[in-house]
Amino acid sequence: MNNQLPVSILPVPFDWGAGRRGAAAGPEAVLHAGVIRRLQQLGYRVQLRSEDCLPNTSADRRTAMQLKHWGRVLTINEAIAQEVRSIAAEGLFPLTIGGDHSIALGTIAGAAASRKRLGVIWIDAHGDLNTPETTPSGNIHGMSLAAAIGLGDSRFTGIGGYSPKLAPERIVLVGARELDDGEKKRIRELNITCFTMHEIDRYGMGHVMEEAIRIASADADGVHVSFDIDSVDPGEAPGTGTPVRGGLNYREAHLAMEMLHEAGVVTSADVVEVNPLLDNGQRTARLAVELIASLAGERIL
Numbered sequence: 001m002n003n004q005l006p007v008s009i010l011p012v013p014f015d016w017g018a019g020r021r022g023a024a025a026g027p028e029a030v031l032h033a034g035v036i037r038r039l040q041q042l043g044y045r046v047q048l049r050s051e052d053c054l055p056n057t058s059a060d061r062r063t064a065m066q067l068k069h070w071g072r073v074l075t076i077n078e079a080i081a082q083e084v085r086s087i088a089a090e091g092l093f094p095l096t097i098g099g100d101h102s103i104a105l106g107t108i109a110g111a112a113a114s115r116k117r118l119g120v121i122w123i124d125a126h127g128d129l130n131t132p133e134t135t136p137s138g139n140i141h142g143m144s145l146a147a148a149i150g151l152g153d154s155r156f157t158g159i160g161g162y163s164p165k166l167a168p169e170r171i172v173l174v175g176a177r178e179l180d181d182g183e184k185k186r187i188r189e190l191n192i193t194c195f196t197m198h199e200i201d202r203y204g205m206g207h208v209m210e211e212a213i214r215i216a217s218a219d220a221d222g223v224h225v226s227f228d229i230d231s232v233d234p235g236e237a238p239g240t241g242t243p244v245r246g247g248l249n250y251r252e253a254h255l256a257m258e259m260l261h262e263a264g265v266v267t268s269a270d271v272v273e274v275n276p277l278l279d280n281g282q283r284t285a286r287l288a289v290e291l292i293a294s295l296a297g298e299r300i301l
């Protein structure tokens, strides 16, 4: 986000890509926590996209063991892709608020439609690099990044009408601390840059983000930030469906967002996996708003 571009917020109340319900209430909680006013205070023009532009998928019962609720996930993401594509075409900054992380299938399909060399910074406790062959759960939110690079079921890799959306060399993972065996193998084979919590502890978040920004934006025509709130430590962000201890602390998460703003390279973003049903009051939704503000340029001084 940079101050010239008006922001279009796309709320996606959808959680069929996750193993537990609740993230569908994420957008309402983040809106209630004041994200629009916070962005306006920073000088942005803000438009709230109506969620009526997204289909109601509740009647769709298509599912499979290794691809749970694939009908609903596919339908919503084709619509998200169209919407994000239009938002970008209208000259607005697309900020999508989830929803579980399966919705990144659509946001990346929409963002990469007009940016053939899109970089991605994927801030997450997980890799979301599973395919139907490697998934331990069948939950599609653990497969969205793999699908964006063209791996997995063709219905999903083909969302938005083209594949692949991303080149592995412009993808950077930040904050990983729970990777499945198949994901580890894939990260090594494809040479995807992955700054795990080990690198963050060892070299510091400042250094890690400098590198992440450099790698994702080198030779790129835009950078998408996909921020899974479970990247943050569960002590700070308890309201999420797949918490993993040992995550980013409060200042590290803010520093990452502040540096992304400063770099001026981010062209679209999503914030996902806020689950108000599991939250301690509004702690996690409020944190999401603060982090969005940092990404939008809010500073201490």
Ligand SMILES: NC(=[NH2+])NCCC[C@H](N)C(=O)O
Pocket (backbone or CB within 6 Å): 100, 101, 102, 126, 127, 128, 130, 135, 136, 137, 138, 139, 141, 142, 143, 180, 228, 230, 242, 273
């Ligand atoms: N977006 C997320 N929170 N993903 C969690 C994925 C967990 C696990 N790796 C799986 O494939 O099921």
Ligand SMILES: [Mn+2]
Pocket (backbone or CB within 6 Å): 101, 124, 126, 128, 141, 228
């Ligand atoms: Mn994720």
Ligand SMILES: [Mn+2]
Pocket (backbone or CB within 6 Å): 124, 125, 126, 228, 230, 231, 242
């Ligand atoms: Mn995650």
